[in-house]
Amino acid sequence: MGSSAKKKKEKQKDFTRAKLKVGKAKGKPENFTDTSFKSKGIVLNQQSLTLSAPTSNTQFTHHISLLSSKSDSQRRDSLAHLTTSISSRPVNSPLPQPVSVILPTLLPLILDANTGVRTQLLKLFRSLPQSDIRDHVPQLLPYIRAGMTHLAADIRVSAVEVLSWLLEVAGTEVVSSAGGWIKTLNCFLSVLGWHTEESAKWSASRASFGKAGAKGQPMMKVLTVLAEFLNAGIGAPANEAQDVDMLGSGGVAGWEFPLCQTAVHMVPDTAAPYAYLNLFGQPRDEEGEMYETWEDRYRVFSNRFLPAIQRGLENARQEGGEMGRASSGASKVLKEAVAYGQGIAV
Numbered sequence: 001m002g003s004s005a006k007k008k009k010e011k012q013k014d015f016t017r018a019k020l021k022v023g024k025a026k027g028k029p030e031n032f033t034d035t036s037f038k039s040k041g042i043v044l045n046q047q048s049l050t051l052s053a054p055t056s057n058t059q060f061t062h063h064i065s066l067l068s069s070k071s072d073s074q075r076r077d078s079l080a081h082l083t084t085s086i087s088s089r090p091v092n093s094p095l096p097q098p099v100s101v102i103l104p105t106l107l108p109l110i111l112d113a114n115t116g117v118r119t120q121l122l123k124l125f126r127s128l129p130q131s132d133i134r135d136h137v138p139q140l141l142p143y144i145r146a147g148m149t150h151l152a153a154d155i156r157v158s159a160v161e162v163l164s165w166l167l168e169v170a171g172t173e174v175v176s177s178a179g180g181w182i183k184t185l186n187c188f189l190s191v192l193g194w195h196t197e198e199s200a201k202w203s204a205s206r207a208s209f210g211k212a213g214a215k216g217q218p219m220m221k222v223l224t225v226l227a228e229f230l231n232a233g234i235g236a237p238a239n240e241a242q243d244v245d246m247l248g249s250g251g252v253a254g255w256e257f258p259l260c261q262t263a264v265h266m267v268p269d270t271a272a273p274y275a276y277l278n279l280f281g282q283p284r285d286e287e288g289e290m291y292e293t294w295e296d297r298y299r300v301f302s303n304r305f306l307p308a309i310q311r312g313l314e315n316a317r318q319e320g321g322e323m324g325r326a327s328s329g330a331s332k333v334l335k336e337a338v339a340y341g342q343g344i345a346v
Contacts (some may be wrong), residue, residue, distance in 0.1 A: 060085050060096035067105045072114040079109075079120040086127045099132040107143045110162055111155060118158040125165055134170040138177050141166075141184065148187040156191055157218045164225045171232035176292040178275075181233060183287050185305050188226050192219070194312030220326035223316065227329035234298045234337040298341045309334065 054062075063078040082102075086095060095102070109121045125133075133140075144166070147159025163184075166174055174180050189195060275290070291297045313334065316327035 056085065057096045064097065064102065064105055067109065072117060075109070075112070076114070076116045076120050079117065079124050083120065083124045083127050086124070095129070095132075099128060099136060102128075103136055103139060107139065110143045110147050110159060111150060113152070113155075115154055115158075118155070122158070122161060122165065125162065130169045133166070134173050137166065137170050137173040137180070141174065141177060141180055145183055145187045148191050153218065157221060160191070160222050160225050164228060167225070167228045167232055171228070175229070175233035175297060176290060178278075178290045179288045181291045181297055182289075182300060182304070184229065185301070186287075188222070188229070189305070189308060189312075191222055192226070192312055194308050220322055223323075223326040223330055227333050230330060230333045230337070234294065234301055234341070235333055236336045236340045295341075298337060301337075302341065306334075306338075 060082065063081045066078040067075055069075055069078070089095070106121060106124065109117055112118050112121070140162075144159050144163050147155050147162070150156050150159065163174075174184070278290075286300075291300060309330075313327045313331050317324045317331065
C-alpha cells in the first residue's frame with residue numbers, strides 16, 4: 001500500500017501548482033561566481049600583449065618554415081603567400097630572403113604528391129628573379145631528373161613543366177652544367193619510352209602517363225619540352241652570321257690587330273667560370289661531365305642519342321594528329337642540328 005500511494009503522489013506532482021513565496025529571492029547555486037566587480041587591468045604571467053604586428057620579412061620566413069608541414073593545404077597556402085610577397089614587392093627591391101636560402105626548402109616540393117602544391121610551386125618559381133636562378137641550375141637539375149623518372153605519372157609531367165621554365169630562364173646553363181646534357185637526355189628517353197639499343201633489351205617500349213582521358217596531352221607536352229631542350233643544346237647558333245660580320249678579317253668591327261676576339265679575353269661574367277675544370281670536385285664520368293661548347297654536345301648526342309630520337313620522332317609523326325604536330329618542333333631542331341654539324345668530325 002505504501003508504494004502505491006507514493007506512485008500516485010508522484011503522478012499528481014506534475015499537475016500541482018507551485019506556491020511562490022512573495023518577497024524572497026531565489027537561492028544561488030553552489031558554483032556561483034560573482035562577476036559584479038570591475039578591474040582596471042588584466043595581468044597575464046606567460047603572455048605578452050603587444051600592439052606591433054610582425055614584419056613582412058618575419059612572415060616570409062615563417063611561411064618558408066611551413067613548407068615542410070604535413071598538411072597539403074598548409075604547404076599550398078604558404079607557397080601562395082610567398083608568391084604574393086615576391087610579386088608585390090617594389091621594383092628592383094631585394095627579396096625578403098635570398099634565393100640561396102629559399103631554394104633548399106622549395107626543391108623537395110617538386111616531388112610532392114599533391115597536384116595543387118606542385119602547381120603553386122611552379123608559380124613561385126616563375127616569380128623569382130631570373131638572374132638569381134642561373135647560378136643555382138646545378139641544384140635544380142637533380143630534383144627535376146628525379147621527378148621525370150618518378151613512378152607517378154602526374155609528378156613526371158610536373159617535373160617536365162619545371163624543366164620547361166628552367167630552359168626559358170637559363171637554357172644555356174642547363175645544357176652546359178655538370179650532367180645537364182647526357183643525364184637529362186636519358187631522362188627524356190625514359191619518359192618517352194624511346195630507348196637505345198642497349199636499354200631496349202630490358203626496358204618497356206612505351207611510357208605510361210596515367211589516366212586514359214588525357215588523350216596524349218602529357219606526351220605532347222614532353223615532346224614540346226624536348227624540342228626546347230634540343231634547341232638550347234644543339235640548335236643552330238642564331239648569332240653566327242652576326243659574329244662573322246663583327247669580326248671580319250681585320251678584328252672587331254673593322255679594328256686592326258691585335259683587337260681580335262676580345263670577348264674571349266675579357267673578365268668572365270659567370271659565377272664559376274672555371275667550374276668545368278673540376279679542380280676540387282669528385283672525378284666525373286662521361287654522363288656527369290660538362291659540355292659547354294656546341295661541338296662537344298653535338299658529338300656526344302650524335303654518338304649516343306641521335307638514332308633513338310630519330311626513330312621515336314618518326315613513330316610520333318606516323319601517329320599523326322596532335323602527336324605528329326608536337327613532334328614536328330623537335331624534328332625541325334634535329335634536322336637543323338644535323339645539317340649544321342656535317343662539318344664536325346664525329
